[in-house]
């Protein structure tokens with residue numbers, strides 16, 4: 001016999017308080033977080049990491065040079081072009097794209113392992129990669145992080161101070177294209193406040209639909 005009782009509990013929303021817990025996260029879920037450069041993807045994903053340690057975050061390979069403070073193997077795996085192209089040729093990337101003059105890709109095996117282990121997995125990638133994931137894994141959930149306004153986006157990107165003027169311009173050109181594709185995403189999330197956006201993202205990761 002099945003039913004709810006002391007020997008057969010279910011976790012009802014009212015019993016859990018407001019904090020989602022890891023055990024509630026649907027298994028095998030892949031979530032893609034995209035959005036224009038400077039919108040706050042790294043900030044929001046970093047906050048999500050603090051909120052929910054059970055979530056697994058992909059570490060991409062890139063041909064971009066490390067920024068000061070970026071750690072190889074933590075922020076990215078920094079590789080040269082030959083190494084990157086070999087990974088493509090060997091089918092070791094789930095998706096990859098060229099963005100503002102550099103290549104970026106998601107190593108396939110760690111994602112598959114995280115999902116097989118039952119951990120919800122998050123990829124922080126740009127639009128072309130998000131489209132490839134959608135084609136390869138239609139069940140993946142696509143979230144676009146949006147700026148409160150274009151002016152705010154420009155302010156954040158230039159305020160970060162990590163890019164040359166040319167790199168900022170290349171990113172803003174990409175940003176227009178990315179925002180124009182917002183309708184392709186399952187969810188659009190405005191990043192006005194990092195903590196709030198991370199909590200919304202966590203809600204998307206933990207909802208049961």
Ligand SMILES: Nc1nc2c(ncn2[C@@H]2O[C@H](COP(=O)(O)OP(=O)(O)O)[C@@H](O)[C@H]2O)c(=O)[nH]1
Nearest residue numbers: 037038060096097099104105106124125126129
């Ligand atoms: N397709 C794809 N895009 C990625 C990957 N890793 C990072 N990106 C995206 O590449 C873009 C540039 O990243 P980055 O150079 O770190 O610049 P930032 O977004 O300005 O901090 C961002 O939109 C990232 O989300 C990846 O593995 N695949």
Ligand SMILES: Nc1ncnc2c1ncn2[C@@H]1O[C@H](COP(=O)(O)OP(=O)(O)O)[C@@H](O)[C@H]1O
Nearest residue numbers: 037038039040041042043156160191192193194
């Ligand atoms: N909600 C926010 N309000 C104000 N500034 C923000 C917010 N989110 C991010 N930022 C700032 O904007 C800049 C770009 O954020 P970052 O996380 O590097 O963006 P992305 O990873 O999308 O390129 C950083 O200086 C960051 O501190």
